[in-house]
Amino acid sequence: MTVLDFAAVSFAYGSRPALADVSFTLGPGERVALVGHNGAGKSTLMRLVTGLLKPTAGTVLVGDWDTRSRRPDQLAHRVGSLFQHADQQLFARTVREDVAFGPRATGVPAVDASVRVARALEALGLEAVAGEHPYDLPPPDRKLAALAGALALEPTLLVLDEPTAGLDRRARGRVAAALGGRAAEGTTLLVITHDLDYAGEYLDRGLVLDHGRLVQDAPLSDILALGSGLEDLGLAPPPLSRLSAALALPGRPIRAREVAAGLASVAARNRLS
Amino acid sequence: MTAPLTLRAVTYHYPASTTPALRDVSLEVRRGEVLAVIGNVGAGASTLLLVAGDLAPRVTGGELSGTVERSGRAALLLPTPWTQISGMAFTVFDEVAFGPANLGWPRERIATSVERALTRVDVTHLRDRDPTTLSGGELQRVILAGILAMDPDVLLLDEPTAELDPLAARRTWDLIRALARDGMAVVVATSDLDALPDAADRVAWLEQGALRALGATREVLVDAALAAESAPGSTSIAAVWRSARLPEPPPLTVSQAVERLR
Numbered sequence: 001m002t003v004l005d006f007a008a009v010s011f012a013y014g015s016r017p018a019l020a021d022v023s024f025t026l027g028p029g030e031r032v033a034l035v036g037h038n039g040a041g042k043s044t045l046m047r048l049v050t051g052l053l054k055p056t057a058g059t060v061l062v063g064d065w066d067t068r069s070r071r072p073d074q075l076a077h078r079v080g081s082l083f084q085h086a087d088q089q090l091f092a093r094t095v096r097e098d099v100a101f102g103p104r105a106t107g108v109p110a111v112d113a114s115v116r117v118a119r120a121l122e123a124l125g126l127e128a129v130a131g132e133h134p135y136d137l138p139p140p141d142r143k144l145a146a147l148a149g150a151l152a153l154e155p156t157l158l159v160l161d162e163p164t165a166g167l168d169r170r171a172r173g174r175v176a177a178a179l180g181g182r183a184a185e186g187t188t189l190l191v192i193t194h195d196l197d198y199a200g201e202y203l204d205r206g207l208v209l210d211h212g213r214l215v216q217d218a219p220l221s222d223i224l225a226l227g228s229g230l231e232d233l234g235l236a237p238p239p240l241s242r243l244s245a246a247l248a249l250p251g252r253p254i255r256a257r258e259v260a261a262g263l264a265s266v267a268a269r270n271r272l273s
Numbered sequence: 274m275t276a277p278l279t280l281r282a283v284t285y286h287y288p289a290s291t292t293p294a295l296r297d298v299s300l301e302v303r304r305g306e307v308l309a310v311i312g313n314v315g316a317g318a319s320t321l322l323l324v325a326g327d328l329a330p331r332v333t334g335g336e337l338s339g340t341v342e343r344s345g346r347a348a349l350l351l352p353t354p355w356t357q358i359s360g361m362a363f364t365v366f367d368e369v370a371f372g373p374a375n376l377g378w379p380r381e382r383i384a385t386s387v388e389r390a391l392t393r394v395d396v397t398h399l400r401d402r403d404p405t406t407l408s409g410g411e412l413q414r415v416i417l418a419g420i421l422a423m424d425p426d427v428l429l430l431d432e433p434t435a436e437l438d439p440l441a442a443r444r445t446w447d448l449i450r451a452l453a454r455d456g457m458a459v460v461v462a463t464s465d466l467d468a469l470p471d472a473a474d475r476v477a478w479l480e481q482g483a484l485r486a487l488g489a490t491r492e493v494l495v496d497a498a499l500a501a502e503s504a505p506g507s508t509s510i511a512a513v514w515r516s517a518r519l520p521e522p523p524p525l526t527v528s529q530a531v532e533r534l535r
Contacts, residue, residue, distance in 0.1 A: 002388050034424070035438075037438050037440075037441075038408050038409070038411055038436075038437065038438050038441055039408045039410070039411060043408070070358055077523040082407055083408075084436075085353075085355060087353075099412050103306070136372065138314055138315050138319075139352065139353070140314040151449030164434045165436070166352065166464065167314065167464070168312075168313040168314045168437045168464055168465075168505055169504075169505055169506040170311075170313065170502075170503065171314060173384055194437065194438050194439055194442070196439060196466075197509055232428075233441055234439070234440045234444075235438065235439050235440065236439035236443055237438050238439075238467075238509070239467050239508065239509045239510050239526070239527055240477065240510075240513060242527045243510060243513070243530055243531070245529045246528075246530075247530075247534065256512070256513050256516065257516070259513050260516040260517040261514050261517070261535070263513060263514065263517040263519065264498060264517040264518065264519070266534050267517065267534060268459055270534055270535070
């Protein structure tokens with residue numbers, strides 16, 4: 001079963017091409033990072049998934065729906081999104097109403113909607129501020145509120161633009177846990193991120209865009225192992241993968257727990273205790 | 274020589290707020306140094322920059338006690354560049370020139386400082402673009418160029434790398450170091466703790482508006498209290514070192530870790 005299918009998709013803003021001949025498919029529960037330079041086409045790709053833009057050539061399928069024949073509000077039944085400027089995504093008078101808007105607008109019965117809203121607020125630790133006006137919250141909490149709105153749709157696919165940027169460690173942990181939980185239930189995650197620490201730790205597959213072309217589609221551990229080749233793509237390996245490489249840890253782990261285990265064994269071998 | 278920025282016992286309340294956003298904060302920022310301000314969301318890092326930049330309480334309202342002394346010009350980069358764009362310029366060049374033009378400088382001086390700022394931030398290729406068509410990261414660099422074009426003595430940066438790809442982020446940290454080397458005083462609120470061992474001279478750790486620690490970067494970042502669950506954490510190398518239960522104090526960078534394990 002395919003959750004998202006990009007078949008030879010191109011898009012141009014007028015005469016300025018933004019995406020060229022991009023093809024990939026995502027299955028249920030996949031945890032995928034979309035990375036690349038500023039201006040590589042990541043946000044354009046996201047707008048094509050949410051139906052805000054239609055491809056100039058090729059086809060975007062969300063499940064069996066062609067985005068050309070669906071409006072964004074129809075696609076919202078299947079796609080939950082978090083845009084980079086999440087501030088602009090909030091408009092209700094309380095956080096709870098804002099989070100509830102998606103389920104209501106997509107016709108979820110009130111009882112189910114309130115369960116979904118409660119679940120989303122809890123997952124992101126927002127219960128205490130649920131009654132506040134979104135604009136009374138600091139920007140990072142507004143981002144969490146917008147993310148809660150996407151979770152409350154309980155879509156088959158979440159497309160998220162920089163969900164961890166500007167968040168402190170505790171909030172980053174909450175986002176990672178909430179998204180991981182949804183993926184375990186079968187929701188597909190497509191996450192635009194510059195936060196390769198987050199990506200390496202919590203996502204599995206990497207799509208790399210460069211000047212509008214998909215130049216890599218591989219496990220993140222392979223992509224992060226490219227070393228200096230990453231720089232040409234606007235990427236820099238995060239500290240844990242650099243440490244893993246510098247110490248030649250077996251299997252070149254990139255996740256904290258495995259790197260820690262590797263460190264402990266190097267330390268034991270060198271009698272550092 | 275007087276410090277370009279000094280806060281003495283500063284307490285600040287936003288309008289209609291009963292809890293202070295800053296509590297009794299005293300610190301001095303020296304010429305040529307990079308001071309990083311870290312803390313959880315809501316700890317007061319952004320507020321500290323607003324106070325230092327004379328926007329709070331002058332623009333935001335609220336009440337401030339204590340004293341803030343500035344010598345020279347302070348300039349602030351907001352974490353949301355799209356709210357900082359002038360809206361008055363059709364090209365990046367004019368956008369960057371907007372600040373200097375408002376300082377009433379002669380035309381030649383404006384042109385020179387804009388050129389220098391565009392080069393410094395590496396956005397000369399965007400000079401004829403419409404600012405409203407830029408990506409988030411491009412816009413952030415353009416706004417930074419606009420600030421540098423005003424030739425500030427104190428540069429206040431709120432999460433300057435949040436919108437940037439990792440390579441652009443690293444270039445921005447290099448630029449920050451270079452500006453400090455040229456004598457600017459730089460205060461940067463950031464959650465990018467991995468960048469600090471190379472980028473910052475000192476670190477101020479704010480907790481609920483109060484200074485929890487202020488000292489040399491290495492000293493503050495190895496503090497075990499910073500690793501507590503409710504604290505902002507340290508570098509990812511320090512964290513993985515500690516989770517491997519290796520001896521304190523932890524290394525902060527990859528090269529320090531490799532050195533320790535040799």
